[in-house]
Amino acid sequence: MKVHSADIVISAVAPAQYPETDLPEIALAGRSNVGKSSFINTLINRKNLARTSSKPGKTQTLNFYLIEDALHFVDVPGYGYAKVSKTERVKWGKMIETYLTQREQLRAVVSLIDLRHAPTQEDIQMYQFLKYYEIPVIVVATKADKIPRGKWNKHESVIKKALHFEQTDQFILFSSVTKQGKEEAWQAIEAAIK
Numbered sequence: 240m241k242v243h244s245a246d247i248v249i250s251a252v253a254p255a256q257y258p259e260t261d262l263p264e265i266a267l268a269g270r271s272n273v274g275k276s277s278f279i280n281t282l283i284n285r286k287n288l289a290r291t292s293s294k295p296g297k298t299q300t301l302n303f304y305l306i307e308d309a310l311h312f313v314d315v316p317g318y319g320y321a322k323v324s325k326t327e328r329v330k331w332g333k334m335i336e337t338y339l340t341q342r343e344q345l346r347a348v349v350s351l352i353d354l355r356h357a358p359t360q361e362d363i364q365m366y367q368f369l370k371y372y373e374i375p376v377i378v379v380a381t382k383a384d385k386i387p388r389g390k391w392n393k394h395e396s397v398i399k400k401a402l403h404f405e406q407t408d409q410f411i412l413f414s415s416v417t418k419q420g421k422e423e424a425w426q427a428i429e430a431a432i433k
């Protein structure tokens with residue numbers, strides 16, 4: 240998809256605030272600092288529409304971006320931020336669970352995982368959660384430019400093994416620095432919203 244327009248529509252914390260449209264939605268989830276904002280900005284050809292966070296985990300809202308009047312990206316606040324209180328964490332979990340399990344417009348979740356490291360417990364939980372609810376998932380492994388090409392396979396295997404990755408799911412190596420994986424990511428998203 241060639242993106243010319245992308246605008247934030249609303250930051251929502253509850254279903255009453257979700258936009259009232261039938262447009263398909265693609266949610267984006269990952270731990271803080273995984274490169275989610277950079278991924279969104281790369282896909283929509285912007286430098287900083289989705290803010291790259293200096294304070295990871297700060298945004299505790301679901302941010303809806305309207306893309307080309309064709310779909311919404313829903314930026315799910317990053318998980319795994321140690322400094323939030325337990326109460327906040329529970330609230331955060333409920334908000335996301337509600338959205339992911341009840342939103343009819345949701346077509347797929349892009350689950351971002353850092354290619355450099357083994358998935359965290361939260362990464363694994365997210366993948367298993369999506370599988371349990373039969374929500375289509377596109378795994379995007381970020382920061383591929385930080386790993387030498389010859390080691391990509393090994394890192395990919397580590398991630399897939401830890402997730403119990405299903406081979407029918409999409410796995411995309413991505414870098415917002417080299418733009419590697421951008422076309423593949425758009426293809427997966429476009430297929431999911433068809």
Ligand code: GDP
Binds near residue numbers: 274276277413
């Ligand atoms: P978010 O918290 O998940 O939204 O992560 P950001 O997009 O803000 O990125 C976190 C940090 O990782 C920033 O310093 C980015 O510049 C850096 N980063 C994100 N994506 C990449 C990538 O593909 N390659 C490299 N080398 N750095 C990246």
